[in-house]
Amino acid sequence: MTTLTIKRPDDWHLHLRDGDMLKGVLPYSAKDFARAIIMPNLVPPVVTTSDAKAYRERIMSALPEGMSFEPLMVLYLTEDTDPADVEAGFKSGLITSLKLYPAGATTNSQSGVRDFDKVQGVLEKMAEIGMPLCMHGEVTDGDIDIFDREAVFIDRVLDPLRKRNPELRVVMEHLTTKQGVDYARSGGDNLGATITTHHLIINRNAILAGGIKPHYYCLPVAKREEHRLALREAATSGDPTFFIGTDSAPHTDELKEHACGCAGCFTAINTMSLLAHVFEEEGKLENLEAFASLNGPQFYGLEPNNETMTLVKQDAVVDYPAKIETVAGPVTVFDPMFDVKWAVQ
Ligand code: NCD
Ligand code: ZN
Numbered sequence: 001m002t003t004l005t006i007k008r009p010d011d012w013h014l015h016l017r018d019g020d021m022l023k024g025v026l027p028y029s030a031k032d033f034a035r036a037i038i039m040p041n042l043v044p045p046v047v048t049t050s051d052a053k054a055y056r057e058r059i060m061s062a063l064p065e066g067m068s069f070e071p072l073m074v075l076y077l078t079e080d081t082d083p084a085d086v087e088a089g090f091k092s093g094l095i096t097s098l099k100l101y102p103a104g105a106t107t108n109s110q111s112g113v114r115d116f117d118k119v120q121g122v123l124e125k126m127a128e129i130g131m132p133l134c135m136h137g138e139v140t141d142g143d144i145d146i147f148d149r150e151a152v153f154i155d156r157v158l159d160p161l162r163k164r165n166p167e168l169r170v171v172m173e174h175l176t177t178k179q180g181v182d183y184a185r186s187g188g189d190n191l192g193a194t195i196t197t198h199h200l201i202i203n204r205n206a207i208l209a210g211g212i213k214p215h216y217y218c219l220p221v222a223k224r225e226e227h228r229l230a231l232r233e234a235a236t237s238g239d240p241t242f243f244i245g246t247d248s249a250p251h252t253d254e255l256k257e258h259a260c261g262c263a264g265c266f267t268a269i270n271t272m273s274l275l276a277h278v279f280e281e282e283g284k285l286e287n288l289e290a291f292a293s294l295n296g297p298q299f300y301g302l303e304p305n306n307e308t309m310t311l312v313k314q315d316a317v318v319d320y321p322a323k324i325e326t327v328a329g330p331v332t333v334f335d336p337m338f339d340v341k342w343a344v345q
Contacts, residue, residue, distance in 0.1 A: 013245025024326025049089030194245025
């Protein structure tokens, strides 16, 4: 039996949703993660400090008694976002960062940014107060192949935006390409990047080979094997640029198994087991703590958690459900297609 004890991890990109779904999924994140960056793509989105305050209260009242969890609230950047509201929210400690969705890039992103000049005032204010910007890094142009949208975003949007705002702290979220890894690595201290659990495990074959597998469809879409390998190398390297953001994004089975299925993989429940498996396969178990528990707080200027988590490699396959039942409907858990032997104790 192998055991590994690390500081308790945090999740730097999480979708908790609202209402019945929030109640159904929150306990799984709160069980393993001390804190999480809470994505604001609700309908309607979380755009003001007062929206975030109300959403935070709904999260805290959905938390089962006896569990502790700190939601780090994020505002959805729109062309109408008010820099004064952002500054007040950040300075009060309620708001941790802003999220930039190019309009139309993913689930509930229609209120996102079309004209970057319209958000320049907010970006300048964020750079001034040291507030990080989380970025969904994909262009949305119909003429750009979906598998190229991250790489094109780096050249057309991210790099010019960072040159215009060199002091702005940016998180490239859910990297899926070698180009993303290379750019993040060369970006200096003001640039961080999250990598999801599932992008370390699947490539695009999982979605398309042998029939359409909607539970592997997420955005940004998984790419070729060479990109998965680059992500694994980056995540397991110990480089402080890279940290876990599960992007656990629950949708009911009805909406996933659909003629126009929703994007998102639900990984809150098994992420830590899967990461231990991946890091062991790469011969880098000693770097799991950096990726899951140290690099994220360091980028966000927070202390790592005091508590610890112990992972145990057992002989028997870990028994977690293939689906969870929520009042909103069943949600399929991400299936890594290998036997999971690492259990969170
Ligand atoms: C996310 C969702 O469902 O909200 N989906 C996903 O595939 N990751 C949106 C997102 O983060 O892009
Ligand atoms: Zn997401």
